[in-house]
Amino acid sequence: DWHTHEFRLKLTRYNQWFSPIMPLLIEGVVAQIRQIMQRVVEDDNVFPDEDVIRSSIVATKSCIRICQEWESVDYPDINIRYAALIKLTNTICEQCRQYARNLAHKLSENESFIDLYRTRSYNVAEKFCVVVNDIDYVKQKLLSSLPxxxxxxxVIDKMIESYELTDFQQTKVTLERLIATAENEMNNVIELIFDHVDTLFCASLKDKVSKYYEDEKNENVDPMKDINQYIDHEIVAKLDKSLKVTQCSRVACAIHIKALQCLRELLPLQEPPDFYERVLRTFNHLTKYFETKYREEQHIHSSSREEITTFRRTLEQFASSTEQLQLRYFQDIAGKDSPVNML
Incomplete structure (x- = not known):
C-alpha cells in the first residue's frame, strides 16, 4: 500500500551536486556588486534636491542585501564559503575605493570647489555636507559591517579547524587591512571637502574679526555679537542640520581652529593691556562654546593644541601691566637661580 509503504529517497551529499556551479554563482554575485557600485557616482547629482533618494544609499542597501542572501544559502562546503569571503570583500573594498576617487574627481571636474569660493555662500558648503553624509553612509553601513x-x-575558524592550520588567521588580518585602506581613501575625500569648506569659513570670518577688533578698541557693547551669531546660527546650526552626528564634532573642531587663526593673524599689536584682556575673555568664551557644544578633543591635532596654548599665553602676556611683567621677569630669574634648580 502506497500510504503505508511510502517510497523514501535518501539524498546523500546532495550539496556536491551544486559544486560545479558555485564558482559561477560567486562570480555572478561579485559582478552584480561591481555593477551596482560603479553606477553610484554616475547617477548621483553632486547637489541633489532634498527629496531625492541618493543612489549611494540605494547601492549600499543593495550590496548589503546581496551579501545577506549569499550568507543565507549557508553552503556547507567551507572552501566555497572561504572563496566567496575573499572575493566579496575584495570587490566591495575595491569598489568603495573607486567610488571615493570618482567622487573626488567629479567634484573637481564640475568646478564645485570653484563655485564654493566664488559665491562664498555657506548654502553651497551646506550641500557639500550631503556628499560627506553619502561617503560616511557607505563607509559605516557597508565597509565597517563586512566582518x-x-x-x-x-569562516576563518572553520578553515583552521578543517585544515588544522592557523595560517588562515592571516587572511582575516589581510581582509581587515583592505577594509581599513578603503576607509582611509573615503576619509581622504571627506578631508578634501572639509578643507575647502574650512577655507571658505576662514575667508568669510576675516571681515567679522577685523570689525570685532575695531569694536573692542572703541569699547563698544557686545563686540562679539556678529561673530557669535554668524558661527552659531549661520555655520554651526546648518552643520548640525546637514551633517551626521559622527562628522559634526570633526568639522566643528576645524572651524574652531580656523576662528583661532583669524583672531591670531588679525590681532593688533599696539593696544593697551585692557584691550588684550577683553580679547582673552572673548577667546576663552569661544573655546568654551566649542567645548560645550561638541566633544572635539579627539579631533584636535597636537600642533593645533600648541597653537591654542601659545595664543592664550600671548594674550595673557599682552594683558599684563608693566608691573606684572616686571614681577614675572624677576620671579623667573629668581626661580632659575634658586638652590632647588641648581641641584
Missing part, C-alpha cells in the same frame, strides 16, 4: 555581514571569524 559581521560575511562572518569573517566563523
Amino acid at each position: 559581521n555581514l560575511l562572518h569573517f571569524s566563523s
Whole structure:
C-alpha cells in the first residue's frame, strides 16, 4: 500500500551536486556588486534636491542585501564559503575605493570647489555636507559591517579547524587591512571637502574679526555679537542640520581652529593691556562654546593644541601691566637661580 509503504529517497551529499556551479554563482554575485557600485557616482547629482533618494544609499542597501542572501544559502562546503569571503570583500573594498576617487574627481571636474569660493555662500558648503553624509553612509553601513555581514571569524575558524592550520588567521588580518585602506581613501575625500569648506569659513570670518577688533578698541557693547551669531546660527546650526552626528564634532573642531587663526593673524599689536584682556575673555568664551557644544578633543591635532596654548599665553602676556611683567621677569630669574634648580 502506497500510504503505508511510502517510497523514501535518501539524498546523500546532495550539496556536491551544486559544486560545479558555485564558482559561477560567486562570480555572478561579485559582478552584480561591481555593477551596482560603479553606477553610484554616475547617477548621483553632486547637489541633489532634498527629496531625492541618493543612489549611494540605494547601492549600499543593495550590496548589503546581496551579501545577506549569499550568507543565507549557508553552503556547507567551507572552501566555497572561504572563496566567496575573499572575493566579496575584495570587490566591495575595491569598489568603495573607486567610488571615493570618482567622487573626488567629479567634484573637481564640475568646478564645485570653484563655485564654493566664488559665491562664498555657506548654502553651497551646506550641500557639500550631503556628499560627506553619502561617503560616511557607505563607509559605516557597508565597509565597517563586512566582518559581521560575511562572518569573517566563523569562516576563518572553520578553515583552521578543517585544515588544522592557523595560517588562515592571516587572511582575516589581510581582509581587515583592505577594509581599513578603503576607509582611509573615503576619509581622504571627506578631508578634501572639509578643507575647502574650512577655507571658505576662514575667508568669510576675516571681515567679522577685523570689525570685532575695531569694536573692542572703541569699547563698544557686545563686540562679539556678529561673530557669535554668524558661527552659531549661520555655520554651526546648518552643520548640525546637514551633517551626521559622527562628522559634526570633526568639522566643528576645524572651524574652531580656523576662528583661532583669524583672531591670531588679525590681532593688533599696539593696544593697551585692557584691550588684550577683553580679547582673552572673548577667546576663552569661544573655546568654551566649542567645548560645550561638541566633544572635539579627539579631533584636535597636537600642533593645533600648541597653537591654542601659545595664543592664550600671548594674550595673557599682552594683558599684563608693566608691573606684572616686571614681577614675572624677576620671579623667573629668581626661580632659575634658586638652590632647588641648581641641584
